[in-house]
Each structure stands twice: as structure tokens, then as C-alpha cells.
Amino acid sequence: MKALVFLGERNLEIQDVPKPEGEFIVKVMGSTICGTDLKAYLHGHPQFQPPTILGHEFYGKVEQAPAHTGYKPGDFVVVAPYGDCGKCEACLNNLPEQCVDKSHVSNGSFAEYVAVPAPLVERGVIRLDNPDYVYCLTEPLACVLIALEQMQPRKGDQILVIGGGSMGTLIAMALLDMGVDTYVSEVNAQRKAHLDSWQIPNGTTEEVYNAKRYNKIFVAVNVKELVEEAVARVNDGGMVHVFAGLPKGTMLDLSAADIHYRKVTITGSSGFSLQTFQESHKRIAARPSNYKRLITDFFPLERGGEAFELLVSGDAYKVLITTNLD
Numbered sequence: 001m002k003a004l005v006f007l008g009e010r011n012l013e014i015q016d017v018p019k020p021e022g023e024f025i026v027k028v029m030g031s032t033i034c035g036t037d038l039k040a041y042l043h044g045h046p047q048f049q050p051p052t053i054l055g056h057e058f059y060g061k062v063e064q065a066p067a068h069t070g071y072k073p074g075d076f077v078v079v080a081p082y083g084d085c086g087k088c089e090a091c092l093n094n095l096p097e098q099c100v101d102k103s104h105v106s107n108g109s110f111a112e113y114v115a116v117p118a119p120l121v122e123r124g125v126i127r128l129d130n131p132d133y134v135y136c137l138t139e140p141l142a143c144v145l146i147a148l149e150q151m152q153p154r155k156g157d158q159i160l161v162i163g164g165g166s167m168g169t170l171i172a173m174a175l176l177d178m179g180v181d182t183y184v185s186e187v188n189a190q191r192k193a194h195l196d197s198w199q200i201p202n203g204t205t206e207e208v209y210n211a212k213r214y215n216k217i218f219v220a221v222n223v224k225e226l227v228e229e230a231v232a233r234v235n236d237g238g239m240v241h242v243f244a245g246l247p248k249g250t251m252l253d254l255s256a257a258d259i260h261y262r263k264v265t266i267t268g269s270s271g272f273s274l275q276t277f278q279e280s281h282k283r284i285a286a287r288p289s290n291y292k293r294l295i296t297d298f299f300p301l302e303r304g305g306e307a308f309e310l311l312v313s314g315d316a317y318k319v320l321i322t323t324n325l326d
């Protein structure tokens with residue numbers, strides 16, 4: 001099969017690689033580029049040693065499936081790239097992101113085919129009644145929903161999202177869709193223009209902090225000072241969620257008084273669970289047009305390198321790499 005193979009920093013190449021083996025095979029139709037893929041592309045990533053295939057946010061068509069699964073060739077599906085086991089200590093303690101026995105799909109999705117292991121088929125594969133590339137966002141939105149589980153947004157909250165990149169914007173889209181007042185801080189003029197066109201209230205960091213007080217703040221930029229500022233400026237009794245991964249070894253300077261006297265709570269999350277993956281699919285299916293806007297650019301697999309470079313330029317939100325479109 002054809003695959004976009006990651007050979008090293010800023011080096012991708014279309015190669016013929018062996019088709020994955022397995023009983024449940026999905027023909028990839030489209031796959032969006034994640035921040036993690038971009039990080040690996042630019043600086044390498046311990047989890048993705050070249051040569052390897054990147055990509056994990058995808059939808060496709062069943063190519064082959066055992067009859068007992070209920071799927072048949074041609075069924076459209078979205079697939080979780082990995083899934084918690086539901087049985088280990090972490091899973092039983094409601095920490096599925098920390099599961100020690102996760103099942104993973106065979107390879108990255110910037111390729112023609114992906115094999116899904118049996119333990120993942122039951123809860124990690126979801127049939128699509130209205131197939132559409134918007135379902136590539138099921139995984140990133142599932143990561144947002146893990147964060148929302150902790151922050152418990154409700155009507156009446158005043159929420160600030162620091163950072164209007166694709167994940168910050170996705171958090172804002174999910175919150176606004178729930179009818180919760182949400183503001184995004186962003187300095188980049190192009191991104192601000194996008195946020196304006198999507199009717200997402202936004203301003204520079206100073207503007208949004210001066211405009212009002214917030215009781216919940218999500219930090220979706222990996223800058224430690226922005227976390228520290230959020231803790232200092234959130235309302236008494238407020239919550240700050242560290243959504244973006246900060247560089248390894250980062251230490252935060254926080255005032256104990258904010259935590260002790262002002263009762264500020266600090267939370268964080270990474271990854272998703274199969275439960276939030278399923279919930280995410282439901283939310284997208286209910287309002288596909290709300291989320292589809294985030295996918296701004298499209299490239300065929302053969303031009304995958306250009307897709308990554310467009311993201312590097314900062315001039316795109318989610319970029320879709322299409323495969324097998326017929």
C-alpha cells in the first residue's frame with residue numbers, strides 16, 4: 001500500500017509498504033494532522049522513531065471484517081487509534097488515559113489501510129450513518145471532552161480559552177455549542193480573523209482579561225507563564241485547566257495564596273478514553289457543521305509533505321489528508 005513515511009525531521013516520503021495484516025481492515029478515506037504529528041515532523045518524538053507512519057485522526061471504509069463483528073465491507077466507520085482495556089487498575093479507577101494495557105491500531109493513518117485489533121473493534125469502531133471527513137475530529141474532540149469532564153462547564157460560567165489554535169478553538173466550539181459563555185485569547189491576526197468569521201468571541205490576552213472575570217480557564221498553549229497568569233487572574237474559587245503539554249521538566253511558579261485563600265483549583269488532562277470517543281462521535285453527529293469549519297485545508301496523500309509545511313507556516317487550522325477518494 002501507499003503510505004506517507006516519516007523519515008526524520010521535516011522529511012516525509014510516499015513509499016510502498018506492506019499492507020497491514022489482521023482480520024479487521026479499514027481503508028482510510030481521510031486523516032487530519034494532529035499537533036502531535038506536527039511536533040514529531042518538526043522536532044522528532046520519542047514515540048515516533050523514523051521510519052514510521054504518522055496520523056491517528058481518521059475515518060474510512062471497512063475493507064474486511066469478521067462476520068461476528070456486525071460490520072461488512074463498504075461500511076463507513078470512524079476508528080479510535082487506541083483504546084483503554086477497561087480492566088486494569090487505572091481503568092477501574094476511572095483513569096482510562098493512564099491504562100497500562102491499551103490496544104493500538106496497526107499503523108499511522110497517513111496510509112491506505114489500517115488494521116484494527118480485536119479488543120478495539122467493539123468499543124473503538126463506530127459506524128457512520130452519514131460518512132463525512134468531519135469525523136476525523138472525533139479523536140481531538142474526545143480529548144477535549146476529557147478536559148470538560150474535569151471542568152464541568154455549565155450555563156452561567158464565564159470561560160476563557162487561552163490560545164486560538166486548532167485545539168483551543170475546538171474547546172471553544174464545544175463550549176459554545178453547549179450554550180456556555182466562552183472567550184478565546186489569541187494574538188495572531190489571521191487566527192483572529194478566522195475566530196471572528198466563526199462568531200467566536202476573542203481578543204488579545206490583555207483585552208480578554210480586562211473585559212471581564214472568568215471562573216474557568218483552559219490553557220491551550222504550551223507556555224508556562226500563561227498557566228501562571230491564569231491561576232493569578234481566575235476568579236476566587238475558579239478552576240484552571242492545563243490542556244497543552246508543557247515542555248518536559250517544566251516547573252510552575254504559583255502563589256500558594258491563590259490555592260489556599262482564593263481556592264483556585266488546577267487540573268489537567270491529556271489523551272482520551274473510549275467513552276469520550278463515543279460521546280465525541282455523538283456530539284459531532286448532532287452538529288457536524290459546527291465542527292466541520294475547523295478543517296480548513298485539504299491535500300491528497302501524495303502531497304502530504306505540503307500539508308505539513310502549510311501547518312508550519314501557521315496559516316491553517318485542521319488540515320485533511322485524503323486517501324482512496326473514489
Ligand SMILES: [Zn+2]
Pocket residue numbers: 034035036056057139140
Ligand atoms: Zn490527535
Ligand SMILES: [Zn+2]
Pocket residue numbers: 084085086087088089090091098099100101102
Ligand atoms: Zn486499562
